[in-house]
Amino acid sequence: MSTLFTPITLGDYQLPNRIFMAPLTRARAGSNGVPNALMAEYYAQRASAGLIISEATAVSKQGLGWMNAPGNFTNEQQEGWRMIADAVHEKGGRIFQQLWHMGSIVHPDFLEGELPVSSSAVKQQGALTTPLGRDREFVVPVALTEEKIAYIVQDFVAASVRAIEAGLDGVELHAANGFLIDQFTRDSINQRDDKYGGAVDNRLRFMLEIVEAVCNAIGSGKVGIRLSPTNDVWGIKDSDPTATFVRAVERLNTFNLAYVHILETKPGLELLEESGNYLTPLLRAKYLGNLLINGGFSQAGGDDALKNNEADAIAFGRPFISNPDLVGRFQYKKPLTEPDSATFYTHEEKGYTDYPTMDVVG
Ligand SMILES: Cc1cc2nc3c(=O)[nH]c(=O)nc-3n(C[C@H](O)[C@H](O)[C@H](O)COP(=O)(O)O)c2cc1C
Structure with missing residues (x-):
């Protein structure tokens, strides 16, 4: 029976605990997506996590549509990530980089007026801040040709190789939350009639091509993937999430991924707009490797989930924003500091690297 403090072997790594830091976009890179010393300090402060999963990091300019979010597609960006990896390792931690292509969620304002891409020419609901203003509504994207799909698979490979070369420990493929990979997986957006659309295995093809290519490039023990089967973010939905995501994890079984x-x-934790079904227990039963779960967990909730064998590790998001020493606070049963959502996506030190450690809190 495991608890949050039971060590775990995950892919190529032995980790001292099962308290992982969830990927958290914090918008502290410059407008050119280059990570900086402030970000290195932030991640180093959180190095006691069993594993840090970095904020979503764009694999290409075409995939980057979030103000001051980082990329890993230029040499300068890669050098920034090297500084972060070194800072985390110096404190004894490990860090995977979450790799991201936002697809149709990228506003043309980020692309000098060019249209964003997706599986199909279907607009997602919502708006984001762009360099030209707030609440800029998403547009109808261009459906990718098969040739361009192959280029994007290579963008994921190139960013993975850059991550490993920069000293990061692995990558997490962002196949969740309505971004490009999810725009292929779920059928409210994917209306293709070629080998990337229609039947579940076709809709999963883009994801699995990326998984296979990235595993071949850096080794499957350094690769994780994130799915969000039932959140209906940006209006993206699937008509049968059970069938789609059970099949996804069955196919993922063949890759021997890190997680x-x-x-x-x-159920009972009101957090995301979800379609009702809680699929995690079924996915746990179908997936043979390490399963990491996330979504509103407290220390007690995480420990219970591990004791009940609902997962192998727990990712904590918001608790890590405001408690850099979350692992120590759990260990010594210290109260947690609440995060300030007003500074989640602001661009400076306040609300980022200035949350106190428990010895300061007392
Ligand atoms: C400020 C903020 C930024 C986030 N950025 C990302 C991200 O870059 N990638 C991702 O997959 N999820 C992202 N999420 C979702 C979190 O990883 C996590 O799923 C969510 O906060 C629920 O976990 P929690 O209840 O432990 O906070 C973000 C959430 C927040 C609050």
Whole structure:
């Protein structure tokens, strides 16, 4: 029976605990997506996590549509990530980089007026801040040709190789939350009639091509993937999430990945707009490797989930924003500091690197 403090072997790594830091976009990179010393300090402060999963990091300019979010597609960005990896390792931690292509969620304002891409020319609901203003509504994207799909698979490979070369410990493929991979997986957006659309295995093809290519490039023990089967973010939905995501994890079984990461809120925890079904127990039964789960967990909730064998590790998001020493606070049963959502996506030190440690809190 495991607890949050039971060590775990995960892919190529031995980790001292099962308290992982969930990926958290914090918008502290510059407008060119280059990570900086402030970000290195932030991640180093959180190095006692069993594993840090970095904020979503764009694999290409075309995939980057969030103000001041980082990329890993230029040499300058890679050098920034090297500084972060070194800072985390110096404190004894490990860090995977979450790799991201936002697809149709990228506003043309980020692309000098060019249209974003997706599986199909279907607009997602919502708006984001862009360099030209707030609440800029998403547009109808261009459906990718098969040739361009192959280029994007290579963008994921290139970013993975850059991550490993920069000293990061692995990558997490962001297949959740309505971004490009999810725009292929779920059928409210994917309306293709070629080998990337229609039947579940076709809709999963893009994801699995990326998984296979990235595993071949850096080794499957350094690769995780994140899925969010039931959140209906940006209006993206699937008509049968059970069939789609059971098939996804069955197919993922063949890759011997470091882990599969499921973001889903347990019933009773009101967090995300979800379609009702809680699929994690079924996905746990179908997936043979390490399962990481996330979504509103407290220390007690995480420990219970591990004791009940609902997962192998727990990712904590917001608790890590405001408690850099979350692991120590859990260990010594210290109260937690609440995060300030007003500074989640602001661009400076306040609300980022200035949360106190428990010895300061007392
Ligand atoms: C400020 C903020 C930024 C986030 N950024 C990301 C991200 O970059 N990638 C991702 O997959 N999820 C992202 N999420 C979702 C979190 O990883 C996590 O799933 C969510 O906060 C629920 O976990 P929690 O209840 O432990 O906070 C973000 C959430 C927040 C609050």
